[in-house]
Amino acid sequence: MAREPLDEARLAAMLVHGPRPARVEIVDYHPEWPRRFARRAAELRELLGERARLVEHIGSTSVPGLAAKPVVDIVVGIDDPDDEPAYLPEPGHRALRAGEPDEPVNLHCYAPDDVETRRYLVLRDHLRNHPDDRDRYAAVKRELARREWADMNYYAEAKGPVIREILGRAGWIEP
Template identity: 65%
Template structure:
C-alpha cells in the first residue's frame, strides 16, 4: 500500500479514452473506482475501472476488442467479467457489468462518499493499514475483511442522498 499518486487519475483517463475509442457506444459507462480514484487515500497502485457493458455474458460483442488492447480475462461470472492489463508498471483491473447493476451503484457510491467525506476516508484508510499488516492466504480474504467498513460507509452515503422531488 502506498500514498495517493495523481498519476493514477492520468492512467485512468488514458485507459478510459482507449476503451471508449475501441468500444464506442458499447461502453455505456467508464468510471474510475477503488482506492486509486480517491485523492488522498492510500492504495495498492492498481487502477480499477468499471465498464458498463449491456450484456457481459455476450463476450463476442466486446471481448476481442479488449484483448486487442492488452486485457486478459481473469474472472468469468454471470453478468460480470474482470480483466487485467498485467503491465507491472501500470496495472489495471477492468470490471465489466451491465451499467444498471447494484454492484456498479455500490462502487460509485463508495467512491463518491470517500471523495466527499474526510472522516470516512480516514476511517477506511486506517482499516486498510491495519489489515495490510496481516498475512492473507488469498487477496479475497483481505477484501472480505474490509466489507463491513465499506457497507457502513455506503449506508451513510445512501442515507445522505437527498430525496428526489417530482
C-alpha cells in the same frame, strides 16, 4: 443482498488458477492514478465504441488523498456483459487485469445500471466528500495490509464491514 462468506471451496470455484497467497501493498495517494485512468478509459472507449456506455474510475485510487493498492480500478458499463465474445477474447472473465506491469489496471464489467456499478460509484463519491470516512477506510486497509492473506480475495472480504458501514452513512440501502 447478503453474500455468503468466502471459503476455500467458493474461492477455488471462482478463480482460474486457484487461490494465491498475497501480501497487500498500500501506498499514499499518487496524482498519477487519475491520469492512468484517463489513458485506459480512452483506450477502452476506442476499443469498445458505443458498447461502453459507462467508463468510470472506481476504487481507492479514484479518491484523492486515499491510500490504496497502486492498481487503478475501472468499471465498464456494457449493456450485455454476458455477450462476452463481443468484448472479451476469453469468455468467462468479467474482472480483468490489464496494463503494463508498472501501470496495472483492474477492469470490472457490468451492465451500466447494475447494483454493483451503483455501489462502486456511491462509495467513491462518498469517500471523495467525507474525509473522516476516507481516513477511517485508509486506516482499516493499512491495518489489514499488515497480514499475509491466503488470497487477495480474503483481504477484499475483510474490508467488507467498514465498506458497509460507510455505505450506510452514504444512504445506501442494500437492494
